[in-house]
Amino acid sequence: MNAPILVTGGTGTLGRLVVPLLRDAGHPVRVLSRRGGRLADGVEHVTADLLTGEGVDPAVRGVDTVLHLAGGPKGDDVATRHLVGAARRADVRHLVYISVVGADRVPLAWLRSKLEAERAVAGSGVPWTTLRAAQFHDLALTMVEKMAKLPVVPVPGGLRLQPVDARDVAARMAELTLGTPAGLVPELAGPRVYGMDELVTGYLTAVGRRRLRLPVRLPGRAGRAYRNGDNLARPGATLGVRTWEAFLAERLRRPAAEARGRAA
Numbered sequence: 001m002n003a004p005i006l007v008t009g010g011t012g013t014l015g016r017l018v019v020p021l022l023r024d025a026g027h028p029v030r031v032l033s034r035r036g037g038r039l040a041d042g043v044e045h046v047t048a049d050l051l052t053g054e055g056v057d058p059a060v061r062g063v064d065t066v067l068h069l070a071g072g073p074k075g076d077d078v079a080t081r082h083l084v085g086a087a088r089r090a091d092v093r094h095l096v097y098i099s100v101v102g103a104d105r106v107p108l109a110w111l112r113s114k115l116e117a118e119r120a121v122a123g124s125g126v127p128w129t130t131l132r133a134a135q136f137h138d139l140a141l142t143m144v145e146k147m148a149k150l151p152v153v154p155v156p157g158g159l160r161l162q163p164v165d166a167r168d169v170a171a172r173m174a175e176l177t178l179g180t181p182a183g184l185v186p187e188l189a190g191p192r193v194y195g196m197d198e199l200v201t202g203y204l205t206a207v208g209r210r211r212l213r214l215p216v217r218l219p220g221r222a223g224r225a226y227r228n229g230d231n232l233a234r235p236g237a238t239l240g241v242r243t244w245e246a247f248l249a250e251r252l253r254r255p256a257a258e259a260r261g262r263a264a
């Protein structure tokens with residue numbers, strides 16, 4: 001039996017999509033999270049807290065490859081340093097990390113912590129691969145859903161996103177995990193850049209709602225960086241294939257289909 005691949009955050013939005021791909025490629029998988037998950041064929045769950053470091057060393061023991069997807073709104077730098085230390089002690093041969101497009105350019109605390117996490121990986125002494133991905137469609141949807149709940153929707157002027165489908169990111173992460181250490185690889189973003197107003201309009205049209213819009217200006221240096229497009233992928237980025245429109249149609253169809261299923 002080959003050594004399991006450790007997937008931190010394997011129960012999250014991205015992790016749930018990557019784990020089956022690694023399984024399909026014939027690898028046993030060990031998933032690390034704080035809350036654990038359901039045992040499945042070839043998938044074991046271990047609980048550990050990357051922020052405190054508790055349980056991390058035993059989770060990494062006996063593993064050659066670590067795919068580090070666990071993340072949160074705060075502390076990804078601290079969490080990653082704990083993982084990197086454990087990976088070094090366990091003689092891990094490949095550490096794969098997911099960061100965010102713009103981590104090196106947009107001056108926001110959570111992006112700075114992603115950049116610090118990238119640096120911890122690159123300086124770990126463990127052979128590594130890091131991919132910066134754009135916002136997932138799921139996150140863009142959560143954003144526009146929240147905005148559309150307000151009677152007047154504030155639309156930040158000049159803010160653009162290039163959302164990417166989490167399934168496209170999962171496929172790329174699986175490929176990188178099964179490949180050899182490659183350092184910082186080309187960024188991954190969605191097939192098209194959208195203005196925030198376009199994303200909001202697409203959503204409102206799809207759900208058949210109308211809302212007044214209020215243009216707002218993002219303040220400070222971060223606002224300037226966003227207006228400058230520093231959160232967008234650089235030329236030469238890899239582009240995902242699934243579009244925002246296709247994702248929206250799929251997501252918004254699902255509740256109706258589920259309701260029909262329940263009624264049957």
Ligand SMILES: NC(=O)c1ccc[n+]([C@@H]2O[C@H](COP(=O)([O-])OP(=O)(O)OC[C@H]3O[C@@H](n4cnc5c(N)ncnc54)[C@H](OP(=O)(O)O)[C@@H]3O)[C@@H](O)[C@H]2O)c1
Pocket residue numbers: 008009010011012013014015032033034035036048049050051052068069070071072079098099100101133134135136137139
């Ligand atoms: N979402 C995006 O648009 C986007 C874009 C680019 C890059 N990324 C990056 O991709 C990664 C995955 O994102 P996602 O949206 O799939 O995240 P998610 O759905 O929020 O899942 C986070 C995962 O990490 C685990 N986790 C969180 N804190 C932990 C801790 N302290 N110790 C151990 N496990 C912990 C969670 O499980 P428990 O809560 O049970 O611990 C969960 O499995 C993150 O690194 C994120 O920064 C995300």
